[in-house]
Amino acid sequence: xxxxxxxxxxxxxxxxxxxxxxxxxxxxxxxxxxxxxxxxxxxxxxxxxxxxxxxxxxxxxxxxxxxxxxxxxxxxxxxxxxxxxxxxxxxxxxxxxxxxxxxxxxxxxxxxxxxxxxxxxxxxxxxxxxxxxxxxxxxxxxxxxxx
Amino acid sequence: xxxxxxxxxxxxxxxxxxxxxxxxxxxxxxxxxxxxxxxxxxxxxxxxxxxxxxxxxxxxxxxxxxxxxxxxxxxxxxxxxxxxxxxxxxxxxxxxxxxxxxxxxxxxxxxxxxxxxxxxxxxxxxxxxxxxxxxxxxxxxxxxxxxxxxxxxxxxxxxxxxxxxxxxxxxxxxxxxxxxxxxxxxxxxxxxxxxxxxxxxxxxxxxxxxxxxxxxxxxxxxxxxxxxxxxxxxxxxxxxxxxxxxxxxxxxxxxxxxxxxxxxxxxxxxxxxxxxxxxxxxxxxxxxxxxxxxxxxxxxxxxxxxxxxxxxxxxxxxxxxxxxxxxxxxxxxxxxxxxxxxxxxxxxxxxxxxxxxxxxxxxxxxxxxxxxxxxxxxxxxxxxxxxxxxxxxxxxxxxxxxxxxxxxxxxxxxxxxxxxx
Numbered sequence: 001x002x003x004x005x006x007x008x009x010x011x012x013x014x015x016x017x018x019x020x021x022x023x024x025x026x027x028x029x030x031x032x033x034x035x036x037x038x039x040x041x042x043x044x045x046x047x048x049x050x051x052x053x054x055x056x057x058x059x060x061x062x063x064x065x066x067x068x069x070x071x072x073x074x075x076x077x078x079x080x081x082x083x084x085x086x087x088x089x090x091x092x093x094x095x096x097x098x099x100x101x102x103x104x105x106x107x108x109x110x111x112x113x114x115x116x117x118x119x120x121x122x123x124x125x126x127x128x129x130x131x132x133x134x135x136x137x138x139x140x141x142x143x144x145x146x147x
Numbered sequence: 148x149x150x151x152x153x154x155x156x157x158x159x160x161x162x163x164x165x166x167x168x169x170x171x172x173x174x175x176x177x178x179x180x181x182x183x184x185x186x187x188x189x190x191x192x193x194x195x196x197x198x199x200x201x202x203x204x205x206x207x208x209x210x211x212x213x214x215x216x217x218x219x220x221x222x223x224x225x226x227x228x229x230x231x232x233x234x235x236x237x238x239x240x241x242x243x244x245x246x247x248x249x250x251x252x253x254x255x256x257x258x259x260x261x262x263x264x265x266x267x268x269x270x271x272x273x274x275x276x277x278x279x280x281x282x283x284x285x286x287x288x289x290x291x292x293x294x295x296x297x298x299x300x301x302x303x304x305x306x307x308x309x310x311x312x313x314x315x316x317x318x319x320x321x322x323x324x325x326x327x328x329x330x331x332x333x334x335x336x337x338x339x340x341x342x343x344x345x346x347x348x349x350x351x352x353x354x355x356x357x358x359x360x361x362x363x364x365x366x367x368x369x370x371x372x373x374x375x376x377x378x379x380x381x382x383x384x385x386x387x388x389x390x391x392x393x394x395x396x397x398x399x400x401x402x403x404x405x406x407x408x409x410x411x412x413x414x415x416x417x418x419x420x421x422x423x424x425x426x427x428x429x430x431x432x433x434x435x436x437x438x439x440x441x442x443x444x445x446x447x448x449x450x451x452x453x454x455x456x457x458x459x460x461x462x463x464x465x466x467x468x469x470x471x472x473x474x475x476x477x478x479x480x481x482x483x484x485x486x487x488x489x490x491x492x493x494x495x496x497x498x499x500x501x502x503x504x505x506x507x508x509x510x511x512x513x514x515x516x517x518x519x520x521x522x523x524x525x526x527x528x529x530x531x532x533x534x535x536x537x538x539x540x541x542x543x544x545x546x547x548x549x550x551x552x553x554x555x556x557x558x559x560x561x562x563x564x565x566x567x568x
Binding site: 005006007008047049050054056058061067070071073074075091092094095096097098100101102103104105106108110143 | 207551562
């Protein structure tokens with residue numbers, strides 16, 4: 001499946017991926033409102049780690065056999081059979097965050113419920129990739145699988 | 148092949164699903180004593196306080212079972228396992244099996260409280276039926292008393308605090324959540340629960356006696372002699388493995404069902420067991436214990452299902468990992484949090500409203516307690532599970548762990564699946 005991969009050699013630590021992830025997952029879909037005014041504030045699914053010397057933007061690996069799905073105590077976390085995307089059903093999620101406790105990559109964020117990358121719902125290139133000025137995020141099916 | 152799974156919660160469902168992945172044609176039947184389709188038992192406290200609907204508690208859509216050809220029989224209490232004739236008895240019928248998995252979970256341990264048995268306003272708190280009965284009795288004038296400040300008792304107390312007039316919690320141990328918190332962290336959590344939830348605690352106390360009018364409890368008397376008015380009594384001191392069926396069938400049982408820790412096979416080669424009803428071997432210290440937690444149950448269920456279908460999946464190692472929240476306070480724990488002895492060291496990072504305790508054995512991380520500091524806790528969990536040498540890691544692990552905890556080669560695997568892009 002097509003996933004987002006981070007290339008640390010190209011990352012500038014600008015965090016535009018986070019800005020546009022929040023916008024894509026906001027109610028207004030407006031970059032200013034989403035990042036400045038919307039309440040509750042949208043949570044970025046992608047996180048830039050590191051500093052100005054070395055950084056990388058990390059988001060969900062949409063694993064083959066996801067631990068978060070297996071550990072989910074409510075059945076809210078599922079891997080879509082067709083697309084392979086790992087989703088949270090926010091109506092079912094109680095926010096216990098067991099998924100976060102078992103994700104070995106650190107890709108689940110805490111909101112009112114568990115929050116994570118949904119590859120922008122499979123509607124073409126995700127917002128983080130589209131808005132990365134440095135091509136430090138690529139959307140491809142050539143990357144390896146994560147278990 | 149005929150497969151039977153007894154129990155439709157975490158382990159039972161995972162087992163049935165894994166069998167179907169590896170055997171497309173076998174007949175799979177899951178028996179559940181509950182009257183509804185498999186649902187999330189841990190969600191009952193959220194149901195109690197009214198933040199989750201019954202329909203959202205179902206673990207899978209009803210149509211899923213038809214599509215996967217997994218037969219679920221609800222309201223079916225299995226009475227006996229006949230190993231000689233390889234069948235189970237439920238209701239008036241016998242159901243033959245080639246491979247059987249026992250996933251009967253836990254049963255509540257009910258403390259002996261004088262005059263509490265059989266009263267109409269005393270409940271345990273384990274399944275949806277309990278939650279429904281409690282909810283029907285609870286109102287804005289209800290004074291609730293919860294016995295037990297463990298995970299189940301405190302979730303019950305939290306749920307009740309949203310719908311009752313008052314909640315008193317009585318606990319034998321000197322601290323709240325004794326199984327997951329140490330002295331210091333328990334003190335601050337207790338204070339938070341008192342302020343946020345208006346819960347009153349009575350630590351190092353037991354309930355000696357219930358006073359009643361007819362079959363209704365009206366108050367409880369603590370071991371100190373103090374009397375608390377009580378309209379609703381919740382007995383939540385703990386759980387025990389539901390291993391009676393296995394024991395009656397002559398399988399090896401010692402508190403929980405004894406299984407091979409990799410394959411989940413019991414002392415009968417055609418019978419497997421998984422989840423809270425079993426005795427696990429903790430990979431972190433080799434001790435045999437009941438690990439009554441969801442992720443362990445699912446992992447065991449998957450291994451059992453695979454083995455039953457002739458596949459090769461096993462459990463690489465069991466350990467405890469748990470996440471829970473109270474009024475927005477997030478507590479995440481893993482591994483040997485009560486490790487004692489000179490082999491273990493720990494480091495506590497306390498800042499503002501957060502608390503992080505990492506427990507080490509030499510250069511290995513073997514446990515953590517994270518309170519409002521659970522960001523990327525799974526990275527710690529993976530360090531514990533893999534037994535990584537902490538001293539060989541280039542990055543800082545005391546802050547929020549991220550990809551730069553690891554060296555380049557490991558980062559490439561984690562971020563790019565090790566392929567050149």
